[in-house]
Amino acid sequence: MTDISNLIQPDRGQDAVTIHLTTADGYDEYAKTLSAGQRASLTAQKFDGSAGQVAIVPNGDGFIAVGGVANPASLSSFCLAALADKLPEGTYRLADAQPGAAMFGWLTAHYSFTRYKDDEKAAGPRVLLTEQVGRIPAYLAEAEAEMLVRDLVNTPAEDMGPAALEAEIEKLAKAFGAQLQLTKGDALEQGYPMVHAVGRAAARHHAPRIMHLTWGKESDPVLALVGKGVCFDTGGLNIKPGSGMRLMKKDMGGAAHVIALAGLIMAAGLKVRLHMLVPAVDNAISGPAFRPGDVLNSRKGLSVEIHNTDAEGRLILGDALTRASEENPELIIDFATLTGAARVALGPDYAAMMARKDDTANALIEAGKANDDEPWRLPLTDAYREYLNSDIADIVNAQSNPYAGASVAGLFLDRFVGDGIDWVHFDTFAWRPYPKPGRSKGGTAYGLRAAWHMLKARYS
Template sequence: MTDKHALIQPDRGQKSIPIHLVSKDSFADWAKGLTNAQRAALEGQKFTGGGYEVGIVPDGENWFAVGGVANPASLSSWCLAKLAETLPAGTYALAQGDPGKALLGWQTAQYRFTRYRQDSEQTGPRILLTQDAKGIDAALAEAAAIGKVRDLVNTPAEDMGPADLEAAAEALAKEHRADCHVVRGDVLQRDYPMVHAVGRAASRHHAPRLIELIWGDPKAPRVAIVGKGVSFDSGGLDIKPASAMLLMKKDMGGAAHALALAGLIMGAALNVRLHLLVPTVENAIAGNAFRPGDVLRSRQGLTVEIGNTDAEGRLILADALTRASEEKPDLIIDFATLTGAARVALGPDLPALFARRDETADAVITAGRAHDDEVWRLPLHDAYAEWLKSDIADTNNNHTNGFAGASVAGLFLDKFVGDGIDWIHFDTYAWRPVAKPGRPKGGEALGLRAVWHMLQARYG
């Protein structure tokens, strides 16, 4: 997988610029092998070997680079990202060792979202050579999945509505020879009534729909992936303040994660029967918008009193989770930008993980730590389910006491997952508010790679 967008390529002896890696502790000893002029050059750049520091060292008529990392013998995914962001355009190779996991950060560091403007800051490409051919394929596949999430989330709602998510799913299906089916209109109202109710106030151009993609051996274990696809969330009649709407183009971040994960699964030909479901709507305001106090009937048959129209994501997920459960899958995974409570609890970097089975949660957590995509488990505490009681319906979609919002949302979803099914739910931010090396500000994949590596271990 080395096309024109591949910034990591096989080392076949091409001319390259060496990169030396040092730590703060090892820098002094390493620098003893330099000339006085070279040491002075690094001193002038204030290079000390600290993490993400980058230095350029003259070497006769040429030069080499030096990068600061925590441990040159054990690189993280992001160790080389600052080098990839700041070095001049060219071809590079490590002077010692292999990049390993750091291949990913080299590729993702050079991501740019340029749909609406020219990139005035791009000075690349910067290509890294490696002898790890297998590592190249894995890193490029994961970087492409991350890029897909970023592209979808960064695109404004007018250009990333339900129809555009449908187009993305159809393109994915065509690429991997999968079957794609879309439910709209009267059939949606009949079969997925909560998806229809949430999205019915949007314009015809952004009409609600349920996207399904099926791929893989029918005899293989069935894995269902569900992604919340709210293309824009005004809050509905319980309207958000203007400041809270600024990032609501990212409320389809769960769908972006689901599409990207499906692409990884199909691209690797993982031994599963994949069932992808994306309920997608715009939570708009119009005369036919659903209201606080309305009672909606779900696909499962449960009735839901609407305590808040801004708790809409869980409604569309509920119908999709019901559909996924009908096929009795081995595992259901859902991604959603569901609650502000998860961000209050864990901040922007850590997606909240909810799971029915400890062993499944542990596998995801272990995979995330091993591949620098950490997640944090929060509880599905049964005692909180009573907060969703309704006086007139089977359940309310919202609770009013302000406690444990992410857990209560997870408990609502749990009502719509079939009994005994292994299920994990991600309440992810899908956004990076402050840039880090390899991880620019904007749309971001959080929890995606943790799940992907768990799935590879489970079904590979």
């Protein structure tokens, strides 16, 4: 992971380059405070104060930096990210402002995935000074959680298969003194039959498994996190075209989200009894692969007719959600890279969210808005339950019509969550197809900060 631990430091009067913030509307007034040569420099750089613009202006023997933002008095998470990305190596402080929430984007702008090659274009560290010393650890933890998701999702499936996911969770458990139960082989086939069925065609070193981490006092409210861990998805016998398979290393993005979220929860010592479940599989093609038309048993006892082997994520989540429900949790949150329909509906910048309870959904939306990670609620409505009817089993895994695909997938999962349990489902892309300041192309967390801040408010 990119080392960001020293990129924001307490301001003790160190030598630093000053960053001036302005807006498009306020630029003319700001420019009056500069010399003619400095104004000419900004004009040459086509700087007009628009949000995201960055300029460097001579100042005696050195320089000052100028950044365009929407509102210097209220910086959002990514207001300083363009500055952190474009400025040369050095130490900086804001003029007449403190970074606040923008610490997050300053940190994440330094991210680079270099496991397989050195990033020769990466600039050296840009250090930001702040008087808000007490806020540094919180934003550092959130940025490191975001970067963990990016690293896990960006890693190819051969190096981030079920065994590697297991190793990540084992590392997490050791770091916080949590307990980890691993189920695979015959015990998996008996206890989690849909997880086994989806993963049984994979090579031995990518054998299916489910990891169940527990942490916290048994007397505290039970919080369950469930993450989809399809480490690579060929589509099974309903094989994807090459273009659709290209990014399927990211199909374990839900697992990456809950690993990062669990780390935040345990590090902060939230008053919960945490259960984190990650079913991990490769949806591969070989002789033992499950087939369209098969009827699978499930941990809950529901029979599931397979209409499409490329709708496999909901199968492994079904067994995991059933197990999570057995703990009588106060709340279950699952994350999954589940449907293309969610991407068609919302594009790449929003996580689709479905929830049983309005209060919980509203709390997540408000937490997301406050932290620049807003989820968008989609309906979980009885009107579409009939799309999952089967002629020969209790339920089908994929509808035969093209309508409301994300909601129908959510309704499938809903059948495996215990009655009356407060449950939230995030259908997250876990991938950014194009970069933005502080948000690199590739693996990305969506809904992570919304969930974290909602949970922190509820359980801290």
